[in-house]
Amino acid sequence: MATKQKSSTYHKSSKRVRTEVRDATPRVRESNGEITENNLKRVDYLSWEDYFMAVAFLSAQRSKDPSSQVGACIVNEEKKIVGIGYNGMPIGCSDDVLPWRRKADDELDTKYPYVCHAELNAILNKNSSDVKGCTMYVALFPCNECAKLVIQSKIKEVVYVSNKYHDTAGVTASRKMLDLAGVKYRAVNGRIQY
Numbered sequence: 001m002a003t004k005q006k007s008s009t010y011h012k013s014s015k016r017v018r019t020e021v022r023d024a025t026p027r028v029r030e031s032n033g034e035i036t037e038n039n040l041k042r043v044d045y046l047s048w049e050d051y052f053m054a055v056a057f058l059s060a061q062r063s064k065d066p067s068s069q070v071g072a073c074i075v076n077e078e079k080k081i082v083g084i085g086y087n088g089m090p091i092g093c094s095d096d097v098l099p100w101r102r103k104a105d106d107e108l109d110t111k112y113p114y115v116c117h118a119e120l121n122a123i124l125n126k127n128s129s130d131v132k133g134c135t136m137y138v139a140l141f142p143c144n145e146c147a148k149l150v151i152q153s154k155i156k157e158v159v160y161v162s163n164k165y166h167d168t169a170g171v172t173a174s175r176k177m178l179d180l181a182g183v184k185y186r187a188v189n190g191r192i193q194y
């Protein structure tokens with residue numbers, strides 16, 4: 001008997017999770033032409049990498065930042081999620097009071113002195129004693145301040161999607177520190193559209 005199951009596809013462009021209902025009963029055509037239920041597992045299931053990056057992108061949707069929404073997901077060596085975060089103002093500091101703009105005559109009127117990046121929040125939100133040996137999945141290549149946090153917390157690898165600030169001094173410093181510390185980093189190459 002056919003069973004129905006929900007499947008979800010994440011699309012960055014629509015910034016929401018789209019769900020659809022489809023018949024998920026696997027079937028195969030036998031040599032006699034008869035259609036029977038297939039005994040084999042699905043082969044088009046979500047990869048671990050796409051799964052963790054999708055979690056990072058989903059958490060980014062919690063961000064109040066009008067210009068940049070970044071999420072991070074920290075995964076341990078057992079492929080268990082131990083920390084999730086997104087960019088936002090510090091706890092107790094009203095995000096209705098602090099500024100969100102990127103440019104102002106006075107830097108104190110921009111978001112930059114105040115906002116906590118996704119990597120920082122994901123590390124501090126950890127539900128394990130530490131994140132040593134973990135992999136961080138993050139939408140954007142870490143800035144130099146977050147690279148320091150990654151290194152000091154002994155995260156071993158950073159997987160990212162965008163590196164749009166690659167040529168800035170901050171990200172150049174990031175790469176320099178990550179290289180010196182032996183933290184690996186690579187762009188994700190998944191099938192999901194972020």
Ligand SMILES: [Zn+2]
Pocket residue numbers: 117118119142143144145146147
């Ligand atoms: Zn950062």
